[in-house]
Amino acid sequence: MTDTLATTTDQRPVLRLDGLRVSYPERHGDGATRAVDDLSLTVPAGGTVAVVGASGSGKSTLVNALLGLTPKAARVDFRRLEFRAGADAEARVVTDPRELRGRAVGLVPQDPVRSLDPLTRIEAHFFELHRHFLGRIDRAASRRRTVAALAAVGVDRPARRLRQYPHELSGGLRQRVLIALALVGEPRLLLADEPTSNLDATVQRRVLDLFDEVRAARGLSLLLVTHDIAVAGERADRLLVMRDGRIVESGPTREVLTRPQDPYTQRLLESLPSRLPARPAFRPASPPRIVLAADGLTRSFAGGRRDAPVTAVQDVSLTLHRGQTVAVVGESGAGKSTLLRLLTGLATPDRGTVALDGHPLRPGRPARAALARRVQLVYQNPASSLNPSLPVGRTVAEPLEAHHVGTARSRAERAAELLRQVELPAELAQRRPTELSGGQLQRVAIARALALEPDVVVLDEPVSALDQAVRFALLRLLTELQARLGVGYLLVSHDLGVVRAVADEVLVMHRGRIVESGPTEAVFTTPTSPHTRALLDAVPAPHPTPTTTPEQNRTTPL
Structure with a gap:
């Protein structure tokens, strides 16, 4: 065409x-x-x-x-x-x-983590391009051009950024660097x-x-x-x-x-998230079973030699009931990733407690083992979280093997059952992860997370790397599995359309604190925090309908 x-x-x-x-x-x-x-x-x-x-x-x-x-x-x-x-x-x-x-034609690629050399300072990325496009140029002249280029795309403190490595920048700053690099050739x-x-x-x-x-x-x-x-x-x-x-x-x-x-x-x-079936209002069982709770979690990190410590999470409390989905949202740097590490035992809080079924977790290996068995994590990028050398069936059964559950035969049978639950054909059990699509890989990761029948599955940006139709199918699957198994989901997502479609409650983080929380629909329709309103205002407008103008669409969140 x-x-x-x-x-x-x-x-x-x-x-x-x-x-x-x-x-x-x-x-x-x-x-x-x-x-x-x-x-x-x-x-x-x-x-x-x-x-x-x-x-x-x-x-x-x-x-x-x-x-x-x-x-x-x-x-x-x-x-x-x-x-x-x-x-x-x-x-x-x-x-x-x-x-x-x-x-x-200037190219702005998808993934700044892969596109920028992790061992090269930002200044050197520009110097190579300046030499390519301008011929002979000294480093001082290249440095002046780079500072101006970074300032032009809204990078704060551009002179300081020259000496930094890509991993020291936020996702938004890395993307701005890529845009500035794409503009070097005018x-x-x-x-x-x-x-x-x-x-x-x-x-x-x-x-x-x-x-x-x-x-x-x-x-x-x-x-x-x-x-x-x-x-x-x-x-x-x-x-x-x-x-x-x-x-x-x-x-x-x-x-x-x-x-x-x-x-x-x-x-x-x-297949837009808004087209998912409406979730019924969450009503916890009587008496309500709280499967995961955090009380007063605080975690700080040392700053540089002249910088004060950075508090990534400050006095955060939350509760997750069986069969409930609680979402955590916020800008980059809000503390979401650190909070997840605290809740999954991958980091230890300076203050505060994490409890499973009302029992606070104590420091030490036994507590971490108990947490790992009952709280499973599904990462954003399944390609990097699954062992590429193992067949899919072995990958799904790996948690059972690690916790010495069952025999080799029973583990293989359990893996086959889990693949059926996530709507994957049985023959995929013999394939390697590299032979599967992104949507299939994420289904394998979900099956693996369910192997030990956990009480909680932590979903860290589980669909952000997937295209729209695959994302829709995966969200529907997660909703159906939750209704069938009663598992609690703790969801971290930057896609507020996804959050609105699948979460019962939402927590909004800003600079390490919870600035707003409540039932999802209430938070989305009547936000009280300016940070929540800023997040909602930033959501792309829904596709226009014949009865609305573009201006009306742009001002209607989600």
Whole structure:
């Protein structure tokens, strides 16, 4: 399907791609797998075009093909690729996409942790690019340019950041560094590949605002690749929907979202968290069984030689009943991760207690072992939390083996049962994690967490790395498992749409403290803390409906 250019102030697009095909040779045989099939698109000068679709739809292949970054084994063909370097320039035909890197098209990749060298200071990342684009340049001149570039994208104390390593920056600051790096070559087009998928709501809003500001100030165009249709709906002028390597629907964003023609686009809209079945009001059993409780948890960390200690968690208390979901939300640096470590025994509080079934946990190995058996953790990225050398069946049974539960045969049977519970076929038990999709891997991680029949499962951003349709299916599965097993969920998520859909109670953290708590719907509809209101205001507006204007949508949280 060909994307036609909408009427804009400048009729000539900055980028026009016609008939892109990308294929990979099959492992066995002479055939080829086509990842992108006859794809055409245009990006108007000064406009924002968003490409949305599920994992495996071909979005990343499109990004790589546009910059000549596909693997050597890939075969890339296109009928025509044109790029216009300036407002008064004529479009030129590009035969090798590698020509576009840096000076024509700046890439903002998805994961700043992988994209920035962890052993290299921020200053050195810029120095290498300055030498590439400017030729001979001394470090003092590069340093001056870097400070100005970081300040231009809103990095606070830019001179200090030069000497820092990537791990010393927050997620939002790392993403700003990537944007500044993408602008070094003064490109005409920014290509942003899932630039906010791992950021909390307020940082996501600030980064997206920054893209708009940079685009307006420099007269740039933006090609935004995302699985979040809410982000695309709020930010893009035009929307392209990809499936199986093809564009199945395209047009002005409002038109696509209010009158979707393709069944796949309709399914994407139906998989928004708000479309999950409404949760009944949580009513604890009588007498109520509190499976996990924290009272007055406080944890501080030493500062630098001249800095005062940093209090990451301060006087935090919470209770979790059997069958209840309690969510913890807050900006990056609010203390959510430290709180999770305290609740799961991975860190020891300076003050306060953690209790299971009313029994405070004592320091020492026996208490940690008891906690590990009854409180299980599902991490954000299952690919890094599962052993790649073990078959899936062994991975699921690993907690049983570690706690000496059952025989090898009974553990294998239990693993098969758990895979059925998370709706995975039995034959996956023999595969390695590297052979599974992201959604399948997260289901394996959930099955593994349920192996010991815990009272509590801690869900640390369990769906943030997944595309929208897979996320919807996984949330439905978690809800069904909870209803069947009665397990309590402690959920940490930066996606407030997910929180509203699945949580019974929500705790809002800010600088280590709980600043607001209560039933989820009450907190979301009548927030009392300014920090809660800021989080809600930062949520991407819902997709427009025929009965609302864009302005009305933007002011309606969730």
